[in-house]
Amino acid sequence: MNKYVLEIENLDKRFGPTHANRDICLKVRRGQVHGLAGENGSGKSTLASMICGIQKPDSGRMLLNGQPYAPESPVDANAMKVAMVVQELGVVGTLPVAMNMFLGRTGDFRANGFISLKKIEQAAKEQLERWGIKNIPLGAMAETLSIEQRKMLELVRALSVDPDVLILDEITQALSHDNREALYRIMEEFTKKGHTILLITHDIEEMIQLCDTVTILRDGQVVDTVDCDEALTPDQLKRMMIGREISGHYYRTDTEENYEEQVIMEVRDLNVPHKLKNISFDLHQGEILAVCGLSDAGIHSLGSAIFGLEEHREGHIQMKAQNREIRHSRDILATGGAYLSKDRDSDGLMLSASIKDNIFLPSAPEIAVGPMKFVHPGKVKALALKASEAFDIKSTGIDHITKRLSGGNKQKVNLSRWLIKDLKYIILDCPTRGVDVGVKAYIYEVMTKAKEKGVAILLISDELQEAIGMADRIMVMKNGEMVRTIRRSEGFTEEAIIEVMV
Secondary structure, three states: OOOOEEEEEEEEEOOOOOEEEEEEEEEEEOOOOOEEEEOOOOOOOHHHHHHHHOOOOEEEEEEEEOOOEEOOOHHHHHHEEEEEOOOOOOOOOEEEEEHHOOOHHHHHHHHOOOOOOOHHHHHHHHHHHHHOOOOOOOOEEEEHHHHHHHHHHHHHHOOOOOOEEEEOOOHHHOOHHHHHHHHHHHHHHHHHOEEEEEEEEEOOHHHHHOEEEEEEOOOOOEEEEEEEOOOHHHHHHHHHHHHOOOOOOOOOOOOOOOOOOEEEEEEEEEOOOOOOEEEEEEEEEEOEEEEEEOOOOOOHHHHHHHOOOOOEEEEEEEEHHEEEEOOOHHHHHHHEEEEEEEOOOHHHHHHHHOHHHHHHHHHHHHHOOOOOOOHHHHHHHHHHHHHHHHOOOOOOOOOHHHHHHHHHHHHHHHHHHHHHHOOOOOEEEEOOOOOOHHHHHHHHHHHHHHOOOOOOEEEOOOHEEEEEEEHOEEEEEEEOOOEEEEEEEHHHOOHHHHHHOO
């Protein structure tokens, strides 16, 4: 048997003037976890999309188990035992969980000439049980699931084809601590059976820990392929990815909380049925207050509830400086606040619109003039150029369509459109999800500068190291309740926080 399950020879892919992949050569061993590392826009997802049949290469060839491999579609790739969990959400929201799990394969469940929903639900139940995934209701519409539930559904869907090669594109950063542990368990079980995982993650430490081998891409080309042994350090991998030295930490180095006494936002007895119970806290001027918890803790519901997106919300949220009650999202905006959802593509950005339009929209009320609220095109262009340059958004220009950007540059657009404004406070839900180490460092720098200007930041995070590195205080939630708030001066440790979380 060929020791290489997948071989890639001189693969090229262009999108107009963008040379996304150039002369890619790669060999993936059977039974290993093989990492793909690189900055946003380095060509990792494009390469993965060609392997799984979403895109077709312009030139070059692939071999699977020593045989020519050229999938026409993801369904075709599945039939040849290659499956992928894509970076962005890949479920059909208006279909139930069970149907989503077997999209493209429902014909396998015919009974008397009709597709049997009962058989599909039974097979879906067996797959979830097979991989130990709980708390995903089979009859629920996919759009009602959390991001974590949807990503775990996509994972089980990919596993259900019994693939020889499983591609995971930025799945871990969508998951909280407990679901990451479940993923690691599944990965270990999967590779022990001789199957192969191609892993894309921006968590450098995680990549070194999980992978046997890592291939580094930069500007669409393979830079090197290295073994993940004890000699490989995170700083070495960062240097190969970025082409320059990035050493040390990009987190805060102080050990004391540092913020003003003035309370910007006061939350009292916030309740959302089945999600949040009696949440109360103060957010201070110049404070970064992090919120952490396991997948069912309700941390993401907290952000959407404050912004007014959760039905049947009860309790009081007040902008103290203006003595104004916050009941709806318009109250957040009117009091100098902003909210960035964890799901930037569905809830944050207009993907089919330009960078310019996405940046301009939140500032439209401020730059509109006259009784007819006319917006001068020159002001729109100037604002977009200012934000694009300040946040170093890599594109062909401000008219670039947003959905064609890399994940990191999408997030820069998402942040810039709000932080270009004169904010008093901002709710950031997983602001570094799906971005590379360079963009992550940049986002932390932006957060630090905002904090220094007195902006209050509510940081909702699935990454404990991020919360520990950036927060003045960490609020730990469990089962929809706030169980403890820890100050920076008390000494943040993962072990202490996890002990409270579980």
